Amino acid sequence: MLKVDSIDVFYGNIQALKGVSLEINEGEIVTFIGANGAGKSTLLKTISGLLKPKNGDILYEGQSIAGKAAQMIVKQGISHVPEGRRIFANMTVEENLELGAFLRKDKNEIQKDFEKVYHLFPRLHERRKQLAGTLSGGEQQMLAIGRALMARPRLLLLDEPSMGLAPLLVKTIFRIIEEINSSGTTILLVEQNANMALSVADRAYVIESGRVVLSGSAEELNASEQVKMAYLGGH
Amino acid sequence: MTIFKRINGFWLSMVLAIVFFIVVQLLISRGILNSFYINTLFYMAINIILAVSLHLIIGITGQFSIGHAGFLAVGAYASAVMTMKLQMPFSLALLAGGVTAAVAGLLIGIPTLRLKGDYLAIATLGFGEIVRIILLNVDYVGGASGMTVTHLTTWPWVFACMLIAIIVIANFTNSTHGRACISIREDEIAADSMGINTTYYKVTAFVIGSFFAGIAGGLYAHNFYIIQPTNFGFLKSFDILIFVVLGGLGSMSGAVIAAILLTVVSTFLQEYPETRMIIYSIVLILVMLYRPKGLLGTQELTSFFRLRKAVEGGKQNDNKHTVA
Numbered sequence: 001m002l003k004v005d006s007i008d009v010f011y012g013n014i015q016a017l018k019g020v021s022l023e024i025n026e027g028e029i030v031t032f033i034g035a036n037g038a039g040k041s042t043l044l045k046t047i048s049g050l051l052k053p054k055n056g057d058i059l060y061e062g063q064s065i066a067g068k069a070a071q072m073i074v075k076q077g078i079s080h081v082p083e084g085r086r087i088f089a090n091m092t093v094e095e096n097l098e099l100g101a102f103l104r105k106d107k108n109e110i111q112k113d114f115e116k117v118y119h120l121f122p123r124l125h126e127r128r129k130q131l132a133g134t135l136s137g138g139e140q141q142m143l144a145i146g147r148a149l150m151a152r153p154r155l156l157l158l159d160e161p162s163m164g165l166a167p168l169l170v171k172t173i174f175r176i177i178e179e180i181n182s183s184g185t186t187i188l189l190v191e192q193n194a195n196m197a198l199s200v201a202d203r204a205y206v207i208e209s210g211r212v213v214l215s216g217s218a219e220e221l222n223a224s225e226q227v228k229m230a231y232l233g234g235h
Numbered sequence: 236m237t238i239f240k241r242i243n244g245f246w247l248s249m250v251l252a253i254v255f256f257i258v259v260q261l262l263i264s265r266g267i268l269n270s271f272y273i274n275t276l277f278y279m280a281i282n283i284i285l286a287v288s289l290h291l292i293i294g295i296t297g298q299f300s301i302g303h304a305g306f307l308a309v310g311a312y313a314s315a316v317m318t319m320k321l322q323m324p325f326s327l328a329l330l331a332g333g334v335t336a337a338v339a340g341l342l343i344g345i346p347t348l349r350l351k352g353d354y355l356a357i358a359t360l361g362f363g364e365i366v367r368i369i370l371l372n373v374d375y376v377g378g379a380s381g382m383t384v385t386h387l388t389t390w391p392w393v394f395a396c397m398l399i400a401i402i403v404i405a406n407f408t409n410s411t412h413g414r415a416c417i418s419i420r421e422d423e424i425a426a427d428s429m430g431i432n433t434t435y436y437k438v439t440a441f442v443i444g445s446f447f448a449g450i451a452g453g454l455y456a457h458n459f460y461i462i463q464p465t466n467f468g469f470l471k472s473f474d475i476l477i478f479v480v481l482g483g484l485g486s487m488s489g490a491v492i493a494a495i496l497l498t499v500v501s502t503f504l505q506e507y508p509e510t511r512m513i514i515y516s517i518v519l520i521l522v523m524l525y526r527p528k529g530l531l532g533t534q535e536l537t538s539f540f541r542l543r544k545a546v547e548g549g550k551q552n553d554n555k556h557t558v559a
Binding site: 048050069070071073074075079080081082086087088089090091095098099100102103147148151 | 411414415417418421422424425426427428429430431432485533
């Protein structure tokens, strides 16, 4: 479905991604784990068109999307839940969700997706008239995910959905991620919480200072000594 | 139901506006208002146009532009050239002022709107100064001594332009496009990742804002008998900025109220322009100390009359009004 072919991404003179390649098949949950500053968010931003790769290519359904404008990429079915939620604080929950469907014109289908999102996150339905800035951290994360789903993506890019959330909420969020996946959306998940990420993912990549250093099925990486040492806190 | 109510509110305010217009028109034609008050009234309406046009750029789209006097100058000179040099009718001159300013907005907007916050502010400030310096050195429009312009601005013209500016900008704000602009103000990266073409919307808001500033320029030029480049210095830009900030960033009625209030203050202090700026500053400091969100915050005047079922309040983002 998505194939990233050895991309290099720069911030000015600093190279954030060094020849990163990956592949995502339809229906999978693929996770990228790595420490702060490893290049995880950069990767997502490059896929969703917020950054442009200097070298390499990104193929989505066989077509190159590298360097295309973000709105073209959203239109083609890739939605990005940015790091730190980034909800529109002075708008209501409903207005936030409406903006998620900004590029769509099919009113009836949008209405259906509203119901779907509210079904997935009943809390958002309760608070739909409330200003998004007054929601709790967990609810804001739900809103950020719901907003991205309103674009009806086929591939959902999630950037650290567990950041700053209580462990119980993290579990809820990951359960919902699995639910979204089982309804047919492919997911690329970027996480520092390697434990949780590996527990829901099919396959995983480990990224270190801009390079992919390990990849394999989630079970393989879960069992790998290297990953245990570096990210799972075990000895 | 809500749509019905909104339309109702719209017609109610239209009726009120027309009643106000007729009352003032009668007062003018009967000679009850003397020219000093009439002039203040015109100035007020022109300032309202400027305030709402900058409100669209700063308050709605969140682009901190402080070169608005530049567009005012472009509109003023373009319309003055139309009437004085080319003997065109006033209506065409006003339109030409607006269109020229809009084109200037487009040319300036495309490169500078890539910049954010402070950088954009400096770039737009630079634009305002460039316009002033160019006008100062072009002999065709009179250079430093300026251009004499016949008095053509009348109450119906001023009022109609003001009303159109308010209606267009209010409708734009409430449309999908306006929503897109607000989302850029709230969080540009998130707006981008929602598939909103942020550059397009920023430039659109900028062009609409400069169009109305140009119209205001046309009205301004034909109200004051003479226009000079010094009328459009950066202090003028700050005057307009103050309307928007004082009224509350994001509130159009706030910008209108602030424009009215400060026009009254400055008109009665016209003989002492230095004191006027000190009073401006003191008013601003006091408002920012006691009402950091501006007079109305992000609220509109109408929302105070509406019964709100939604629970608002709670913790809000304190940083939301620091644009730069």
